[in-house]
Amino acid sequence: MGISDTDLLAEIQRLADDNSSPPSLSEMQNNGEYSTTTYFNRFGSWKGALERAGFNPRSNARRVEQEDLLQELRRLDQEVDGRPKVRDMDEIGEYSAATYRRQFGSWESALKAAGIKTESPRKITKDELVEELHRLADELGEQPSREQLDEYGRYSADSYRRRFGSWNRALTTAGFESTRVGKTARIREDELIAELQRLSERVGGEPTMKEMDEFGKHSPTTYSNRFGSWSKAVEIALSEENEG
Template identity: 45%
Template sequence: MPERIPDDELLRELQQLAHKLGTTPKVQDMRDHGAFTAKTYQKRFGSWTDALAAAGFEPNKRGPAKIPADALAEELQQLADELGTTPTKTDMADHGRFSAKVYQERFDSWNNAIMAAGLSVNSQQPAELAADELLAELQRLADELESTPKMTDMRDHGKFSPTTYHTRFGSWNAALEAAGLTPNRQSSTEVEPNNGQNSDV
């Protein structure tokens, strides 16, 4: 008769799978990517939902259980230690285990997540940011890309939001010109999507 798998090993597998996926595992996720069968969890804990609860996930009637808030906060704190500063959404996307969207959905905003993790929120507004700091970031990104940055480049790889440049300089092309860069003809038609991610933190 095969040896009984310890409960903590089953729960640890659930937690590791959640970290890998960036969301709470569903039965299908365990079937596709997990080390054990979903039926094992259902037999051991009574149901998949009970297994998730035992692993520390909170049930959500509208969908899968959520990753525990303390696990999200711990990841933010760890990333802050690695970077030596409060992480931005870009930092989380580049180096973190979870997406910024997970934090925004869980805490309602990125800044709320930062505060929940006990970290300092960058309260600088676009008008308070030094122009030379904004322009230096544009120039740095241009050097990195070896071409004139587009708004999407700044959003995906830069330190600030493209909206910050629109607010401060009036347009993306005006910001490029102020940085001594040649405006990209296509950039005048680029429209920054209103995705609720205008914070620079």
């Protein structure tokens, strides 16, 4: 007779009672009655098994030992095609990829520590970095901070600093700006257009980039990045003003 879900979940509960906390994957491997592979096959992931057993893995989280992280990375290496990716760990691994970045400095460093062959690092393009900033901003509902980027992003904040020269320059290139209170927010296109129209009225004609620098609220670079060029932004703003 096969092992039932009830038996598997009861074993998790037994180990939790022994340890006074939800068991880790390595604790199940070393002290549990059933194979961890059985849990992955049945519940999709170790986190899924813990949740089915009535535990919240995140709320009961404690600092994970590096050896536990490396064991899980090696297990994942055997399960997926090719070397493990960040997405693999986040979707079917016991821990989050962000945990590996915090403890090893980067995903690549974690792979090396686990003895998993890594590829020669590919130079990340600026377009890829900008696209990731936009993706994360949409996911969070706000402009991500450097800390959020390190926690949830595919690339580290240092990657942006190295490629763009500074964090603020990366933000500007992606169409974000620092606010007066020190936070950052992606500026809506209608706000950019409205500011161009306001400046046009002030200077009595088509505003120049220099005039935006001196009298406007936003950087001319932001307009170039968002509309393709400064002249295109001016054309759109003034055509909308005339239509209105």
